[in-house]
Amino acid sequence: MKSSALALREGVIAVAGGVGLVVLAFLWARSSVGQIDAPQYGPGWSFWLMLAAAVLFAWDLSRLAIRRAPRLAQVLVPVLGGLFALGLWEVLTRAFEVPEVILPAPSAIWGAILANLDLLRDDFIQTVLKGAVTGYVMGAAAAVLVAVLVDRVPFLRRGLLPVGNFVSALPIVGIAPIMVMWFGFDWQSKAAVVVVMVFFPVLVNMVAGLAAADRMQRDLMETWGATPTQRLRYLSLPAAMPFLFNGLKIAATLALIGAIVAENFGSPTLGMGFRISTAVGQLALPLVWAEIAVAALAGSVFYGLVSAAERRVTFWHPSQRGK
Amino acid sequence: MRNAGPVLAVLGLILALWYAGAVWLNAAWTYDQASRNGTEVTMALLLSDTMAQERPVLPPPHQVAGELWKGLTAWAPSSKKSLVYHGLVTLTATFWGFVFGTVLGCLMAVGIVRSRVIELGLMPWAVISQTIPVVALAPMIVVLSNTLGFGERIGVENQLVSKTIIAAYLSYFPVLVGMVKGLRAPDQMQLDLLKTYGASEIQTFRLLRLPSSMPYLFASLKVGIAASLVGAIVGELPTGAIEGLGARMLIGSQFGSPIIVWAALFAAAILAGVLVVVMAGVERLVLKKMGMAQ
Structure with missing residues (x-):
């Protein structure tokens, strides 16, 4: 009884909210607030009413x-939240007639993306594929190799963990100018900067991971007469994987930052960082935001992969279980 | 302290590799000079020359240390040549970014713990926000804060505003994650107890959730302040800043003098170390005061 009454109430609110939203949107579109209200007055009451209705509706729907459907939710x-934020951005920039120099509306940015597809693709290849991904793979591979070697020498491992942890917290992006001097x-x-930035988080996590297998498991390998290589292959490496991926995920977000920062210290006339700084100079703000959207x-996607x-x-x- | 020996050994190894690398990388210049002068390069000359070049490819540690020491002590802290001055400029942005980032992170965490809608609607986007390379946003943030003139209105430089925003963007996330974990740390038994006492939501929050989140908060603050420093420095790089440690790196690279870049890099590293240590000290004090010290 109680739950059905609750369901009824929820349903009524949702439907009423939805209908109200649609009606208000319709009214707003017909009266086209943006034209009637001069920007110095801001948008009128119907606009704020609609905004309030939209907030309530989205909240209620969520x-x-x-x-009702926890899995679907x-x-x-999140999708609803994202769409809501985008819609808010679009509506607010239009209603207040925000100049494009300050903040372009999402639709303007989308237009810039469509208009500059070739440019964006070339910049993407230069910065993301050549700079970030190459450096990421090399840095991570080097870190894993060093970790496997260090794991054989417990003395080194004990020393490397604190040092590596400290270095991971340092602003390593600062080596960007040095790498540009060295590698042109x-x-x-750019890849070189990424290699160094990625190296330490992966190294620290991998070293910790290789030590993660517990005493009992090690003893078991011992009783089976496993060689060091076998122990590495069947016990240490698999046990280290959760740690390794932790490091790889941290490194994934660092890789793009490194590649883009390095472009500020000199780059061919190509690349996302280069494009952003030059386009800001030309006040071609929709293009800047298009690059930002691609970078985001x-x-x-990199993190997701x-x-x-x-x-x-x-x-x-x-x-990972139960996901 | 058990690890002091191994740590020193690793540091020694790094130092040795560095010296070897300096000889190896700077040798080309020495040979170049020698062939121009028609002299022979002896081992002794190679070693002494690679250690003391004007513009080495890789400055050896003692050159960097010398420049660092000069930058820290040779000029008054108010001089624009002093690394202390530049360090303070960066530190200011780091501090404000850290403060705003922490407040934002805590507020979001409270919202997330209080409401499932906020959790589902916000948390994935908070994660995504960290996968976005913030440096791509940096020039934009600079333009925004210059155009809006927000800094002038509250009486600070626009440069500081944009650096603060970037620093806050990087530092709010660890705080958010830590606080969500911390505010959820009390177990059901403790929550039930407060319920039987008839505690209100706010009382539960103040008496149980907040205190139990403190260890988590401080763990995050240590990560957050390091992230904030990275943000402040990154914020100086693409924005044409003329003051701050990031700006020193930029200037060093433009004038082609690697020693300046390295000295600024190490100044930043020292600053990061000091900040984390100070944070750890505050942590020990607060937890002790709250009776939670281990």
């Missing part, structure tokens, strides 16, 4: 989804 609510303006110097997307790999490799780990 609560409904969480209660995991996807629905093209992508090699690239960063998120590492997370997906983590799920496949460490499916047995408690943190």
Whole structure:
């Protein structure tokens, strides 16, 4: 009885909120607030009413989804939140007639993306594929190799962990100008910066991971007469995977930062960092935001790919089960 | 202290590798000079020359240390040549970024713990926000704070505003994650107890959730302040700053003098170390005061 009454109430609110929102949106579009209200007065009351309705509606819909369909809500609510933020951005920039120099509306940015597809693709290849990904792979591979070697010498391992942890917290991006001096303006110097930035977080995590197998498991390998290589292959490496991926995920976000920062110290007339700084100078703000959008997307996809790999490799780990 | 020996050994190893690298990388210049003068390069000359070049490819540690020492002590802290001065400029942005980032992170954490809608709607985007390379945003933030003139209105430089924003952007996330964990740390039994006492939500928050989140908060603050420093320095790089440690790196690279870059880099490293140590000290004090010290 109680739950059905609750469901009824939820349903009424959701439907009423939705209908109200649509009606208000319709009214707002018809009266086209942006034209009637001069910018110095800001948008009129119908605008704020609609905004309030939208907030309430989105909130209510989210609560409904969480209660009724918890699994669906995991996807629905974040998407709704993101769309809501985008919509708010669009509506506010239009309603207040924000100059493009300050903040372009999402639709203007989308237009810039479509208009500059070739440019964006070339910059993406230069910065992300050549600079960040190459450096990431080399740095991570080097870190794993060093970690495996260090693992054989417990003395070194004990020393390397605190030092590596400290170095990971340092502003390593500062080596960017040095790398540009050493390796020139093209992508090699960017990759070099990324190699150094990625190296320490991966190293520290991998070293900790290789030590993660517990005493009992090691003893078991011993009783089976496993060679050091076998022990590494069947015990230490698999046990280190959750740690390794932790490091790889941290490194994934650092890689793009390194590649873009390095472009500020000299680059060919290509690359996302270069494009952003020159386009800011030309006040071509929609293009700047288009580059930012690509960078954001690239960063998120990169992180997502590492997370997906983590799920496949460490499916047995408690943190991955039940996902 | 058990690890002091190994740590020193590793540091010694790094130093040795560095010296070897300096000889190796700077040798080209020595040979070049020698062939121009028509002299022979002896081992002794190679060693002494690679250690003391004007513009080495890789300055040996003692040159960097010398420049660092000169930068810290040779000029008054108010002089623009002093690394202390530049360090303070960066530290100011780091501090404000850290403060705003921490407050933002805590507020978001409270919202997330209080409401499932906020959690689901905000948390994935908070994660995504950290995968976005913030340096891509840096020039934009500079333009924004210059155009809006926000800094002038509150009486600080626009440069500081943009650096603070970037520093806050990098430092809020660790605080957010730590605080969410910390505010959820009390177990069901403790929550039930407060319920039987008839405690209100706010009382539960103040008496149970907040105190139990403190160890988590401080663990995050240590990460956050280091991240904030990185943000402040990154904020100086693409924005044409003329003051601050990041600006020193920029100037060093423009004038082609690596020693300045290295000295600034190490000044930043020392600053990071000091900040983390200070934070750890505050942590020990507060936890002791709250009766939670281990």
